Amino acid sequence: MKREAVGKSFVIVALLLGFLAVLPAARADETNQETKVTFNQAVQVSGHILPAGTYLFLLPEDINQHQVVRIFSPDRRKLYAIVLTTSTERSQPTDDTAFTLAGRGSALPEAIVTWFYPGRTVGHEFLYPKQLQKELGKDQQTTIVAGN
Numbered sequence: 001m002k003r004e005a006v007g008k009s010f011v012i013v014a015l016l017l018g019f020l021a022v023l024p025a026a027r028a029d030e031t032n033q034e035t036k037v038t039f040n041q042a043v044q045v046s047g048h049i050l051p052a053g054t055y056l057f058l059l060p061e062d063i064n065q066h067q068v069v070r071i072f073s074p075d076r077r078k079l080y081a082i083v084l085t086t087s088t089e090r091s092q093p094t095d096d097t098a099f100t101l102a103g104r105g106s107a108l109p110e111a112i113v114t115w116f117y118p119g120r121t122v123g124h125e126f127l128y129p130k131q132l133q134k135e136l137g138k139d140q141q142t143t144i145v146a147g148n
Contacts (some may be wrong), residue, residue, distance in 0.1 A: 032059045033117040035097050036074060037146065042109040043101065045071065046083035046126045049109060055080065057115060069115070069124060085115075085124035093119050100143045102136040111136055 038054040048071075056072040059065070071081045090098075096118050101110040113136055116123035128136060 031063065032061055034058050035115070035117065037097065037099065044104075044109045044111040045081060046128055048081040048083065050080060066124075069126070084127045086127060088114055088123050088125035090116060090121055090123065093121050094145050095119065096145050098123075098143055098145045100141050103140045103142065104135075110142075113141060 035057040036054065037057065039050065039052055041052050043050050050071065054074045056074050056076060058070045058072065060068055060070070067085050067087075069083050069085055070079060071083070072079055094116070098114075098116040099112055100114040102113050103110055111128070111132075112126055114123050114125050127133070
């Protein structure tokens with residue numbers, strides 16, 4: 001009888017440890033919203049110009065710091081920018097990543113205004129100096145939806 005209770009306890013503890021070992025791995029991309037994106041022309045993001053190319057957008061693992069977006073090379077060896085955002089909402093989520101870009105005329109690169117992770121209605125609005133923020137609000141904006 002005692003041996004059976006010890007056996008059941010062992011199985012329960014093993015299952016809990018197995019679940020805990022899998023849990024962080026399953027949440028990693030969801031927590032940091034890792035997004036790989038390729039731009040075919042230069043873009044501006046909060047005072048930084050990113051040349052045409054592929055980038056990795058990441059949030060810190062700490063959910064209390066999700067107003068910070070880090071932009072890396074795809075292999076994470078080069079950090080291009082650390083930028084501040086504020087939360088923004090949309091009415092309907094999409095199944096893929098969505099970026100909103102503001103056209104700024106032919107002489108200037110488009111500016112990234114918002115970024116939404118797949119399946120989310122709350123996203124990230126990139127912060128710009130007040131005057132530029134006003135100008136971006138007046139510029140024609142295009143939302144690009146692309147798979148990860």
